[in-house]
Amino acid sequence: MTGGAVPADDVTLAGLHRSGRLAASYPRVPGLLADLPDDELTRAGHLLARLDPDEVLRHHPSTPVLTVAVTGHSTLGPLVPPLTAELARHGMLARPRLSDFDGYVFDLGDPGSALYAAGPDLVLCVLDPDIVFDEVPVPWTVADVERTLDAKVALVRGLAAACHRRTDATLVLNTLPLPRRFTAQLVDHRSRARLGAAWRAANARLLTLGEEFPSVVTLDLDPLLAEGIAAEDPRLGRYAGMGLSPALLARYAREIGHLARHLTGRGKKALVCDLDGTLWGGVLGDDGPDGVEVGEGPRGAAFTAFQKVVRQLGSQGVLLAVVSKNDPGPVDEALREHPRMTLRPADLVRVAASWRPKPDGIAELARDLNLGADSFVFVDDSAYECGLVRHALPEVTVVRLDEEPALHVDRLLRDGWFDTRELNAEDRARPARYREELGRQSFLDSFDSIADYLSELGVWVRLAPVTEAEIPRAAQLTLRTNQFHTAVRRLQPAQVSALAAGPGTRVLGISSGDRFGDNGMVGLIVTRAEGGVLRIDNFVLSCRVFSRGIETACLAAVLADARATGAGAVEAVYRPGPRNAGVRDLYPDHGFVPAGEEDGALLFRHDLADVAAPPPHIRFVESLEETH
Structure with a gap:
């Protein structure tokens, strides 16, 4: 191969880009991005951001497209690549519109702004702690910060009200991190505690804006920071005006991807789990119902923790089912009678235990529930079974676990497959109604x-x-x-x-x-x-x-x-x-x-x-x- 030629079978993202086939091959992009680590996903986003959405639509006119307006107080250009990649990972196209530095007040407050003229589906108003500390005097006291926080929350509430009146777009706000570089400037612990209390109270008010304005979603950044993500990068903050770190913006983009998936009708409705190695440890056929690992010992406790999360999802309207290669009698005995089992048959719309291929069991369940295969998430610890489902039912989302049950919960929840804007009584009643349907x-x-x-x-x-x-x-x-x-x-x-x-x-x-x-x-x-x-x-x-x-x-x-x-x-x-x-x-x-x-x-x-x-x-x- 000479002259930089690209083989026709090069189906990597870079290969499709170099050969000019990326737009025509866009339906393959989610699969190419599915298992990329965060840093590689952002690099892929830089490449995807060069893609013209209209060119993709010429090849695939039914591809969901979201116009996303990005505004805020600081430099937000680094948000665009991970945002583009996260939407692409879920089969969507992004049309990002990036506002000028510190333009959020004008963008949301002026009815004639370019943001409103763009007709966005999503408006991301990215807030950072400098919107407060840029306006406190030097030297400052906690009282100064409290006054500024009150003024800023009132300002943001007014901007949210204006956006709610002027557009049908969903407005996304976020809570403000409190970096240590601010608290450490106070030498007494009592003042630090008072600052922390005031800061959390302001964030609580931001979080309740969605109750006042149905078109507003406020993302709580604290759970993301608890994962160990740095709130800011000191050098990029000082030299490039970035209020939030690139790593935090990338995780923020993932949450936006989950929201965008919901807004375009691409949310999931059913969770189908394997048993051996997934909901419990051991092999039921070898160990018997009393011998599986659940509830006792470190590994048994990890499997119980996973079952609790699965049951929690089911309590909020997610349809739960089991598809397992096992004899039905022992499976029924284990689920009904094992003293430490968290999930019980009453939690499940179906338990399909047989020796048929798992894709057949999922397809049959989809037919009986009258759901499309793209409504299902399948979870299994077997690479072989995951690959089989991916091949036979490409519309099904596959979550591959491994032999470490302590990581099962994080892998299931990583992509917010069942996220929705608001839960209602119909959602909670859904599993019972689907059982009635069967x-x-x-x-x-x-x-x-x-x-x-x-x-x-x-x-x-x-x-x-x-x-x-x-x-x-x-x-x-x-x-x-x-x-x-x-x-x-x-x-x-x-x-x-x-x-x-x-x-x-x-x-x-x-x-x-x-x-x-x-x-x-x-x-x-x-x-x-x-x-x-x-x-x-x-x-x-x-x-x-x-x-x-x-x-x-x-x-x-x-x-x-x-x-x-x-x-x-x-x-x-x-x-x-x-x-x-x-x-x-x-x-x-x-x-x-x-x-x-x-x-x-x-x-x-x-x-x-x-x-x-x-x-x-x-x-x-x-x-x-x-x-x-």
């Missing part, structure tokens, strides 16, 4: 026909404008639903609230249940009345309730209500996305006819001359005519 599958198997099954299932539906209490769940449905999502429009709570209160617009919540239980809010329809025409801007339905006729019943109700209230027609929009091809024919299948295209979306129209009745097996407990 009961429905068994119930279905007892019938000779789908019609008989649906008739006996007793499906009920409530279709009504969302209440204020339902707005967070309505927003969450748009963020987490991918398959039945006609417009692929992700909405934050503030956007849902504005639509619900807007003139001529309605956000209709869909709740359902049946003989097995209440499913809660499972969907929404966003409508807009304009010039005698009702337009369906978005229709979202959870995969938990597919194939029950709920979408047909709700469309029939919307059409009948439109005709009853004097509309001349109903229009609807379908926008192709990476995973919503299954609803492309939703509107044609329900009497709509093609009506052209609009900004890449397909338009459909129903003249309301013939409105079908809802399916007879569905009972409305509240419908639109009751809401007028």
